[in-house]
Amino acid sequence: MNNKLNEFKAYIKNKKVAVLGIGVSNIPLIKYLYSLGVDITAFDKCCKDDLCCVSDQFKGLDIKYSLGDGYLKNLKGFDIVFRTPGMRYDLPEIVAAKEKGAKITSEMEVFFEVCPAQIFAVTGSDGKTTTSTLIYKMLKKQGYNCWLGGNIGTPLLSKIDEIQKTDKVVLELSSFQLHTMTKSPEIAVVTNLSPNHLDFHKSMDEYVSAKKNIFNFQSKEDRLILNFDNDITKEFEKEAKGKVFYFSRLKQPDKGAGLKDGCIFYKDGDREIEVVDTKSIAIPGVHNVENYLAAICAVIDYVDVKTIQKVAKEFKGVEHRLEFVGEKNGVLFYNDSIASSPTRTIAGLLSFEQKVILIAGGYDKNIPYDKMGAHIAKKVKSMFLIGQTADKIHNSLKDEIEGTGKGKDVFVCKCESLEEAVKKAYDSAECGDIIIMSPASASFDMFKSFDERGKKFKQFVKDILNH
Structure with missing residues (x-):
């Protein structure tokens, strides 16, 4: 029994809830919240004509709307506000709603609170999707019941009733999602960091700070996997709460994955494992070798080497990536x-x-x-x-x-x-x-x-x- 989920359902029932953004990813969220007996209003800057295909998804549901220019002016009197990731938390209308007692949250924040399964999460400037997909493929090939979500796959809060304690959840998390997070996954991966999304974040420091939330709330038993070859991520060890493992193309870390004679090795103290020959990796590019190094650090205690080798030969890559x-x-x-x-x-x-x-x-x-x-x-x-x-x-x-x-x-x-x-x-x-x-x-x-x-x-x- 998922007590945290039951508590959430009891808490949110009959509450007045606002969902900001009616994009494809929020449609399952809106439907799920409605099924819990929520008084829901959907907000979006698009006008009704632009959302005709979306509104068809809500036929027969008693959902209110606030649309078009100035749509956030109606953000008053709500108990809970679900912010879409691409919307800053410090917008004046959101700040005003919070000051008047509204709880500001997001689909991912609630998911972390109620998910009963172990969570593997990946962030970074590049390589997030491929690394997340590799972790998912390796765990699934090993026989685990797995879920892939976050920035990719299905919005998983709408599937929470199906997720069991013995399952594995793999999430790709953007800086937008991490910005306001107050929980971290058991296994966190940071692929690399370089300037990105500076049209959204006020500075590079803010961008990096958001990314750190993937490990800021870990326990000492949790695992943090960092890119040793990236100047920014290498320094995160100083702030880590859990156990740190590195991956590197340039050296063999004492704890983590590296390259030697064209093969990926994993080392942890006296334990050294030859995992996979890079020539057998089906997807091209040195950056994809890095993605494998990161993924192997994440799954090595859960997946056999033979499973990793099978995925390397069979996985042809993710759409839109070379x-x-x-x-x-x-x-x-x-x-x-x-x-x-x-x-x-x-x-x-x-x-x-x-x-x-x-x-x-x-x-x-x-x-x-x-x-x-x-x-x-x-x-x-x-x-x-x-x-x-x-x-x-x-x-x-x-x-x-x-x-x-x-x-x-x-x-x-x-x-x-x-x-x-x-x-x-x-x-x-x-x-x-x-x-x-x-x-x-x-x-x-x-x-x-x-x-x-x-x-x-x-x-x-x-x-x-x-x-």
Whole structure:
């Protein structure tokens, strides 16, 4: 019996509840809360016409709405407010509601309070989704009943009645979700940290501080897994509450996973295990070796080495992450739409031995692009730029040319749309070339999400393949 869940259900019944945001991820939350006998109002800045497909999901349910411009002005008189992750907790309307007695929370905060199962959680600037998926695949292949959620998969609070104490829950957590968390998972992984989401966070310090909540509330028996090769995450050991394990491509940590002679080894004191040969890992790229190192640290006490080896051979990757789309006339197309930061795009470029044709650019998150220039000069044959960050990316190359003289031969073309960029990239390509869309930017200037951007890219490529 899940006593904490029963207490939550009793507490929330008949309460006046506001849910801020009626996006796809909040639909299951709204339905679940309604099933608990809650007086619920859904808030969204979109108008009713824009939400017609969403509102169809709530037919027959007595749900109130506050929509359109100024929708938060009606945030008064509520007992509980569920904040969507992409909304800052310190908005004046939310602060005012809290001052008048409302409890401000989120789907993930409540989930941590009531979840009976062991939680594995992953955060970081890059590699979160692949690492989370690897942990999930390894545990599932071992025979555990597993759940994958957070930033990916299903909003798990709506599934909480099905989750048992013996299950394993794997969560990908963003800085948005972690910002206000007051509980941490039993097993926490931080893949790496670099400037990101500085359009949302007030500073890099605030961004890093949010990420630390993944371990700030751990007990001494919990496990924290850190990237030893990242200057920021390496220092987290000083603030750790639980047991710290490292992963590294550059050395073999005394406690954790490292590389030796092309194999991943795990070491903990006198215990040393050869886990998997990196040549057998199906997904390409050094960054994916790092993802395996992190995942192995998380599951090593729960999963057999043979299970890890099977996953390495069978797992072909997650959609939009260096995803092979197709080939025409000897030209290969790859979709790396998940790459919403320069560090992610750099990792993608380094995954290929040859110079590539790069499609990049998008929404500006106010993050620096200065490190891209050197990698563009070394790994890019031609570059087709779109969106708000086109000039920033181009300027990084110009600075490299001015500073070192390298990169003068890189052809640069600015395009009005992704479709134009794909067509021009293909027209410029020769047999044997690789075209990769790896934007180094978020998608919101042209698309609703990286998922939509990736699917559009694949459609434009398929139009070429079928022509």
